Amino acid sequence: MNRLMAVVLSIAAFAIVVGGVTAASAAPGDGPGMGHAAILGFADVAVSDKASLRVNIPLMRPILFAAAFTMLQLEPEIGLIFRKRNEGGVDLVGGPTLGLSFHYGPDYRSESSGAGRSPSFFAMGPQVGGYLGLDFKRPGERFNFQLGLSPYVAPLFGVDDPGEHRGVVVGGMLDAWFRFST
Numbered sequence: 001m002n003r004l005m006a007v008v009l010s011i012a013a014f015a016i017v018v019g020g021v022t023a024a025s026a027a028p029g030d031g032p033g034m035g036h037a038a039i040l041g042f043a044d045v046a047v048s049d050k051a052s053l054r055v056n057i058p059l060m061r062p063i064l065f066a067a068a069f070t071m072l073q074l075e076p077e078i079g080l081i082f083r084k085r086n087e088g089g090v091d092l093v094g095g096p097t098l099g100l101s102f103h104y105g106p107d108y109r110s111e112s113s114g115a116g117r118s119p120s121f122f123a124m125g126p127q128v129g130g131y132l133g134l135d136f137k138r139p140g141e142r143f144n145f146q147l148g149l150s151p152y153v154a155p156l157f158g159v160d161d162p163g164e165h166r167g168v169v170v171g172g173m174l175d176a177w178f179r180f181s182t
Contacts, residue, residue, distance in 0.1 A: 041057045043055045047080075054081050056079070070105070071106075078097065078099065093148070094148075101125050125154055126154065128154075130151060146176075147177070152172065
């Protein structure tokens with residue numbers, strides 16, 4: 001069955017920043033080894049009865065960062081998700097993911113505003129990761145619930161950046177997925 005819409009709430013996440021390239025420091029507490037939250041929209045399109053192509057589009061962080069901090073953080077990704085069907089109510093799902101990471105703003109050591117805010121720059125790079133989760137099936141209901149882990153690594157490079165920022169973000173999320181059927 002195709003699951004075509006969902007809302008994903010990252011209930012716990014972490015990112016370790018190596019270098020000074022990420023523009024992810026919007027809140028006091030964001031930075032190396034600090035947590036963050038995300039709300040994503042996604043589409044799952046079946047390619048077989050055991051696999052689907054998943055497209056994730058971040059919703060909350062791009063809007064929050066643009067409105068509150070004049071920054072951009074956008075990390076869309078696609079994944080090839082495989083399903084191991086089990087008797088009973090829980091399937092095992094997982095597979096590789098690939099995306100792009102776009103950032104605009106000051107580096108993570110900067111203040112979010114005022115005199116302590118450093119110059120903004122644009123950085124981007126590939127994001128490689130994976131997903132492993134449990135899909136709690138609810139036959140006959142409007143949605144399933146899925147709990148999963150999404151580790152990733154993203155090397156980032158300054159673009160037209162006088163500071164020539166470079167760095168790597170290694171992170172992951174513990175995701176709670178509400179998968180609505182159509």
